[in-house]
Amino acid sequence: xxxxxxxxxxxxxxxxxxxxxxxxxxxxxxxxxxxxxxxxxxxxxxxxxxxxxxxxxxxxxxxxxxxxxxxxxxxxxxxxxxxxxxxxxxxxxxxxxxxxxxxxxxxxxxxxxxxxxxxxxxxxxxxxxxxxxxxxxxxxxxxxxxxxxxxxxxxxxxxxxxxxxxxxxxxxxxxxxxxxxxxxxxxxxxxxxxxxxxxxxxxxxxxxxxxxxxxxxxxxxxxxxxxxxxxxxxxxxxxxxxxxxxxxxxxxxxxxxxxxxxxxxxxxxxxxxxxxxxxxxxxxxxxxxxxxxxxxxxxxxxxxxxxxxxxxxxxxxxxxxxxxxxxxxxxxxxxxxxxxxxxxxxxxxxxxxxxxxxxxxxxxxxxxxxxxxxxxxxxxxxxxxxxxxxxxxxxxxxxxxxxxxxxxxxxxxxxxxxxxxxxxxxxxxxxxxxxxxxxxxxxxxxxxxxxxxxxxxxxxxxxxxxxxxxxxxxxxxxxxxxxxxxxxxxxxxxxxxxxxxxxxxxxxxxxxxxxxxxxxxxxxxxxxxxxxxxxxxxxxxxxxxxxxxxxxxxxxxxxxxxxxxxxxxxxxxxxxxxxxxxxxxxxxxxxxxxxxxxxxxxxxxxxxxxxxxxxxxxxxxxxxxxxxxxxxxxxxxxxxxxxxxxxxxxxxxxxxxxxxxxxxxxxxxxxxxxxxxxxxxxxxxxxxxxxxxxxxxxxxxxxxxxxxxxxxxxxxxxxxxxxxxxxxxxxxxxxxxxxxxxxxxxxxxxxxxxxxxxxxxxxxxxxxxxxxxxxxxxxxxxxxxxxxxxxxxxxxxxxxxxxxxxxxxxxxxxxxxxxxxxxxxxxxxxxxxxxxxxxxxxxxxxxxxxxxxxxxxxxxxxxxxxxxxxxxxxxxxxxxxxxxxxxxxxxxxxxxxxxxxxxxxxxxxxxxxxxxxxxxxxxxxxxxxxxxxxxxxxxxxxxxxxxxxxxxxxxxxxxxxxxxxxxxxxxxx
Numbered sequence: 001x002x003x004x005x006x007x008x009x010x011x012x013x014x015x016x017x018x019x020x021x022x023x024x025x026x027x028x029x030x031x032x033x034x035x036x037x038x039x040x041x042x043x044x045x046x047x048x049x050x051x052x053x054x055x056x057x058x059x060x061x062x063x064x065x066x067x068x069x070x071x072x073x074x075x076x077x078x079x080x081x082x083x084x085x086x087x088x089x090x091x092x093x094x095x096x097x098x099x100x101x102x103x104x105x106x107x108x109x110x111x112x113x114x115x116x117x118x119x120x121x122x123x124x125x126x127x128x129x130x131x132x133x134x135x136x137x138x139x140x141x142x143x144x145x146x147x148x149x150x151x152x153x154x155x156x157x158x159x160x161x162x163x164x165x166x167x168x169x170x171x172x173x174x175x176x177x178x179x180x181x182x183x184x185x186x187x188x189x190x191x192x193x194x195x196x197x198x199x200x201x202x203x204x205x206x207x208x209x210x211x212x213x214x215x216x217x218x219x220x221x222x223x224x225x226x227x228x229x230x231x232x233x234x235x236x237x238x239x240x241x242x243x244x245x246x247x248x249x250x251x252x253x254x255x256x257x258x259x260x261x262x263x264x265x266x267x268x269x270x271x272x273x274x275x276x277x278x279x280x281x282x283x284x285x286x287x288x289x290x291x292x293x294x295x296x297x298x299x300x301x302x303x304x305x306x307x308x309x310x311x312x313x314x315x316x317x318x319x320x321x322x323x324x325x326x327x328x329x330x331x332x333x334x335x336x337x338x339x340x341x342x343x344x345x346x347x348x349x350x351x352x353x354x355x356x357x358x359x360x361x362x363x364x365x366x367x368x369x370x371x372x373x374x375x376x377x378x379x380x381x382x383x384x385x386x387x388x389x390x391x392x393x394x395x396x397x398x399x400x401x402x403x404x405x406x407x408x409x410x411x412x413x414x415x416x417x418x419x420x421x422x423x424x425x426x427x428x429x430x431x432x433x434x435x436x437x438x439x440x441x442x443x444x445x446x447x448x449x450x451x452x453x454x455x456x457x458x459x460x461x462x463x464x465x466x467x468x469x470x471x472x473x474x475x476x477x478x479x480x481x482x483x484x485x486x487x488x489x490x491x492x493x494x495x496x497x498x499x500x501x502x503x504x505x506x507x508x509x510x511x512x513x514x515x516x517x518x519x520x521x522x523x524x525x526x527x528x529x530x531x532x533x534x535x536x537x538x539x540x541x542x543x544x545x546x547x548x549x550x551x552x553x554x555x556x557x558x559x560x561x562x563x564x565x566x567x568x569x570x571x572x573x574x575x576x577x578x579x580x581x582x583x584x585x586x587x588x589x590x591x592x593x594x595x596x597x598x599x600x601x602x603x604x605x606x607x608x609x610x611x612x613x614x615x616x617x618x619x620x621x622x623x624x625x626x627x628x629x630x631x632x633x634x635x636x637x638x639x640x641x642x643x644x645x646x647x648x649x650x651x652x653x654x655x656x657x658x659x660x661x662x663x664x665x666x667x668x669x670x671x672x673x674x675x676x677x678x679x680x681x682x683x684x685x686x687x688x689x690x691x692x693x694x695x696x697x698x699x700x701x702x703x704x705x706x707x708x709x710x711x712x713x714x715x716x717x718x719x720x721x722x723x724x725x726x727x728x729x730x731x732x733x734x735x736x737x738x739x740x741x742x743x744x745x746x747x748x749x750x751x752x753x754x755x756x757x758x759x760x761x762x763x764x765x766x767x768x769x770x771x772x773x774x775x776x777x778x779x780x781x782x783x784x785x786x787x788x789x790x791x792x793x794x795x796x797x798x799x800x801x802x803x804x805x806x807x808x809x810x811x812x813x814x815x816x817x818x819x820x821x822x823x824x825x826x827x828x829x830x831x832x833x834x835x836x837x838x839x840x841x842x843x844x845x846x847x848x849x850x851x852x853x854x855x856x857x858x859x860x861x862x863x864x865x866x867x868x869x870x871x872x873x874x875x876x877x878x879x880x881x882x883x884x885x886x887x888x889x890x891x892x893x894x895x896x897x898x899x900x901x902x903x904x905x906x907x908x909x910x911x912x913x914x915x916x917x918x919x920x921x922x923x924x925x926x927x928x929x930x931x932x933x934x935x936x937x938x939x940x941x942x943x944x945x946x947x948x949x950x951x952x953x954x955x956x957x958x959x960x961x962x963x964x965x966x967x968x969x970x971x972x973x
Contacts (some may be wrong), residue, residue, distance in 0.1 A: 009202035014048035017223035019714030036060035076113030098131025110522035213239035221441035292332035303366030387689035401553030623749035627740035672740035682714030798946035
């Protein structure tokens with residue numbers, strides 16, 4: 001019987017583009033080979049430790065948490081060409097102290113020592129040594145590298161230092177058929193005897209099975225952007241870096257049994273227990289003797305009086321129930337933190353709203369965190385939070401995207417930079433990305449790979465297997481072309497693997513204690529020492545009991561903010577969007593006409609078509625359409641529309657369901673309806689019903705059979721026949737998987753309605769706000785200008801005299817939108833400031849000489865000025881041809897003028913102004929301008945739209961009878 005053995009040097013796929021062990025397969029293989037424990041030692045990071053810890057525990061395998069860290073050759077602060085190759089050192093956590101120290105080391109390696117790699121130094125190792133076991137590392141470790149360099153005495157000193165610093169230090173022996181390793185191992189064994197340092201056997205695992213080696217070679221090619229035909233590429237020394245069995249390891253170390261035995265000795269020493277049972281929520285500073293529950297309750301009851309002039313007993317009971325649940329689940333601190341952040345946003349005039357199920361909470365409504373009255377829309381608090389499902393609820397906040405950073409800055413200042421971080425996310429190789437990366441690694445021509453990639457259907461969760469099923473052309477090519485066959489088969493093996501780490505678009509974590517008590521950190525991006533993010537992804541942040549929040553920047557809220565400010569500025573009307581009527585006739589006329597381009601959630605061509613057919617008559621119709629317009633439930637839209645219009649009778653599976661499904665014309669649209677059905681027919685509590693809903697969404701067969709039995713038994717107790725109960729269960733089961741959360745639908749419907757209200761009642765203002773929100777997105781600007789013209793809103797070209805940096809409304813000849821200078825390609829905001837400043841001080845420019853005299857062009861490059869001239873911004877002063885011909889002279893004279901002003905000299909412009917017959921500097925001589933075709937080319941390139949004339953204007957009358965839809969309106973729908 002083989003000795004027990006534990007792999008202590010293992011790289012998962014979280015050793016990005018280097019390790020290829022996917023954790024589920026790694027754990028399964030470990031168990032299959034009869035090993036009882038397993039370590040994770042990824043390069044320089046702890047990305048995967050919680051994933052492995054959880055998966056190993058579930059499989060009955062002991063997880064050992066570690067990291068192969070990088071050690072600077074001198075100190076972590078030193079940079080330079082000689083310091084690009086730090087040493088490797090394998091560290092394993094013995095206990096909670098060691099786990100904490102490992103987090104500290106990994107964090108500091110990123111925040112303090114990053115130079116090509118995240119590096120620690122001997123100072124940090126000494127400071128954070130407790131509770132850690134150190135192994136000398138692979139061939140890139142300090143001791144092995146010094147041995148290779150022939151510096152045996154220095155190798156002995158390095159080993160002695162490690163033995164002195166770490167209570168448990170081992171020389172790591174790896175036996176692969178590599179000549180350098182044989183030399184290293186001989187010296188290591190000699191050092192072991194000489195210095196009395198124990199040895200341990202490791203295998204430097206990079207992939208699970210031996211046959212994975214060729215795929216791993218492709219992965220390394222992707223990492224280094226090379227191909228398998230590049231002889232100088234980074235490659236492994238053989239096909240032996242797989243997860244070997246205990247028998248294989250024992251055979252390799254038959255002459256060194258203690259090296260195998262020591263793996264078990266180390267495994268027994270490692271006793272880390274990660275605690276998932278505690279909450280580490282941040283706390284507000286509260287008035288003396290107030291608990292979080294008391295303070296929250298006081299705020300909620302106070303808010304109730306503001307929201308309801310005469311709250312009913314039902315409302316009061318609902319709030320009492322919610323506060324009781326919050327108390328039992330111990331989430332009062334969480335609610336107070338969100339209240340604090342929302343209060344800051346409101347006080348600063350930052351538009352915000354909630355997403356997801358949070359709008360179902362009356363407590364949040366009373367706190368002013370949401371403007372949705374949950375009782376008015378039948379929203380279920382249990383869908384958000386209930387005692388039967390003790391999970392931290394999500395209160396995800398949307399902020400206007402141009403001010404989201406202000407909120408993040410406030411949170412950092414309020415709770416401390418050590419307590420706040422953004423959250424990491426990992427990008428994986430999707431079907432197309434895997435194909436393209438693999439094609440490059442295989443050295444295939446770009447055109448060939450691109451042609452195959454384009455055959456993959458454009459579906460959100462498409463896989464290569466699904467693509468082969470869905471595309472006949474792809475399947476035929478796969479079968480007939482050997483190179484393509486190999487490309488796709490190779491890509492399948494890499495598909496779904498982790499490719500890179502990035503920052504979650506909205507995720508933020510806030511903790512009571514410094515974050516490094518629980519999670520390792522790193523900088524956002526490369527070399528940015530300011531913003532930090534966690535090394536654990538969002539799911540693991542929640543698992544650790546930390547407060548994760550989504551702070552999403554939403555451009556549509558920015559549009560609403562800009563629109564209300566323009567209305568206040570131009571018309572003197574203070575429009576409070578919370579107070580606008582939800583039955584405005586103009587708004588529903590606009591919705592019924594399908595004129596919803598530029599409206600949140602309602603702007604796609606498919607949605608516009610459906611909403612025009614639906615002709616919504618109430619706010620609930622908008623919410624339902626937002627819920628239905630997604631893959632899956634979209635199939636129910638025609639039924640929904642026909643039932644609303646009375647074209648088909650509304651059908652209810654059982655009379656008891658009529659009240660539940662009446663608002664959606666018999667169609668199950670919302671998750672909340674599934675909850676109410678389970679409550680009405682089977683007697684579930686709403687908390688139990690939410691557990692049923694989640695189970696249906698996961699579609700685990702064993703769980704579903706149990707839930708079906710419970711549902712039928714409950715229905716029978718309520719007098720419902722078994723057959724009908726089965727029928728209803730089978731009806732709601734598929735819907736539960738893709739039915740939408742009503743609270744989320746209502747929240748987003750409110751943003752959509754407010755946008756539609758503004759577009760219907762203040763169309764020029766709305767479109768100006770839209771343009772100012774997307775000024776730096778030429779495609780959006782192009783579509784918005786086209787929409788303005790279609791609506792009969794006049795749009796004016798950029799003008800050096802009349803334009804501002806942003807889009808503005810001019811009222812001289814009826815309301816019109818003037819193109820903003822900053823939106824011109826190659827221009828941007830900074831160069832425009834000095835031009836606008838001169839215009840504000842001295843009024844409109846009367847000549848190019850006047851422009852040169854007044855504007856400081858030293859910080860404005862030639863390209864900016866060329867772009868302004870080409871789009872006609874200087875047309876009021878002369879021709880584009882003449883200005884372009886004289887542009888170098890214009891810039892030179894303007895710059896000379898500014899230098900003379902600063903030196904106190906009288907410039908040529910001043911001299912001319914003092915004479916009665918001042919000479920006129922005619923840089924822009926009159927003459928023939930550029931052709932209309934040239935103007936249109938420039939306008940199309942730099943503005944995205946045309947002002948001089950549309951290229952097909954001469955054909956408009958001929959085409960009008962044939963064109964049914966504009967190109968800009970054609971989409972994937």
